[in-house]
Amino acid sequence: MTPIEKDQTIERELTPVKERVIAVDGLPEDIKRVLRCIRDHLFDESFDVNAIIACSGARKSIIYARFEYYIGISIHKYLENRRMEAAIRLLQYDELKIYDVAFSVGYASYRTLERAFHRHVGCSPREYRKKMTRENVLRNVQKLSCNICTLVMLGQYPTQKMAVIPDPDPGSHQGWLLSLGDPESSSG
Numbered sequence: 001m002t003p004i005e006k007d008q009t010i011e012r013e014l015t016p017v018k019e020r021v022i023a024v025d026g027l028p029e030d031i032k033r034v035l036r037c038i039r040d041h042l043f044d045e046s047f048d049v050n051a052i053i054a055c056s057g058a059r060k061s062i063i064y065a066r067f068e069y070y071i072g073i074s075i076h077k078y079l080e081n082r083r084m085e086a087a088i089r090l091l092q093y094d095e096l097k098i099y100d101v102a103f104s105v106g107y108a109s110y111r112t113l114e115r116a117f118h119r120h121v122g123c124s125p126r127e128y129r130k131k132m133t134r135e136n137v138l139r140n141v142q143k144l145s146c147n148i149c150t151l152v153m154l155g156q157y158p159t160q161k162m163a164v165i166p167d168p169d170p171g172s173h174q175g176w177l178l179s180l181g182d183p184e185s186s187s188g
Contacts (some may be wrong), residue, residue, distance in 0.1 A: 001095035009096070010104045013089040017082055018042055030058055031070045042082055043106040049076050084120045087113060091129045098125045 001009070018039050027035070037055030041047040052075055056063045067075050086105040090096055096104075102113035102125075117125045 001093075006096065006100070009093055010090060010100075013093075014043060014086050014104065017086045017089065027070055028066070030056060031067060033057070034063065034067060034075070037081070038079060043086065043104060044121060045103065045106050045108045049079070052079070074156065078114055080120070083107070084117065087117060087125065088121075088128075091125055092132065094129070094133070098129070101125065145179075147180070 022093070023118075034056050037052055041051065042173045053060050053063055058066075064075060067078070071078060073081070083105045090104060091098075097136055098113070099110045102110045103153055105113070107113040107116070114124050117123075117128070121128055
C-alpha cells in the first residue's frame with residue numbers, strides 16, 4: 001500500500017465515524033457546540049476533555065453534567081468510544097501498522113492506544129487483529145466447505161474424495177477443489 005493509498009484508506013474509514021458524532025437531533029445548542037468541537041478535532045492527539053470544555057464556553061462542572069444528561073455518558077468516555085470505533089475500523093487493514101492506527105485516531109503512542117483498547121475490547125489491538133483475521137479465514141473456509149458439500153450432495157463429485165484449499169487472500173471467498181483420487185481405486 002502506497003502512502004497515498006494508506007492516507008485515502010484512513011480518511012475513507014474515519015469519515016463515517018466523524019459524521020456520526022453530530023448525528024443527534026433535538027439537543028441544546030451548548031451540547032451541539034461540544035459535539036461539533038469533538039467532530040472537528042476527534043483525531044487530533046492533543047485534543048482532550050480540557051480542549052472540549054474550552055470549546056463549550058461553559059464551566060467544566062456544568063458542561064460535564066449537561067453532556068452526560070443529554071448524551072448518556074461522560075465526555076471522556078464518548079471521546080474514547082469514538083476513537084475505539086475508528087481504531088477497530090482501521091485494524092481490518094493489515095497493511096496499516098498498529099502505530100499508524102494509533103496516530104490516525106488521536107493517540108500519542110501505540111501504548112496509549114493499547115491500554116485504551118484493552119479497556120474497551122479486552123485484548124490488545126494486535127491480538128484483536130489476529131483474532132479478526134483468524135475468524136475471517138474460518139468463516140471463508142466454512143463458506144467454501146458449505147459450497148463443496150452442496151456440490152457433492154448434488155452429485156457433481158460422486159466418486160471423488162475432495163479437499164478444499166482456501167484462497168490465501170482472507171477477503172476472498174474463493175478456493176480450489178483438490179481431487180484426492182477415486183475412492184474405488186485407493187488401496188487400504
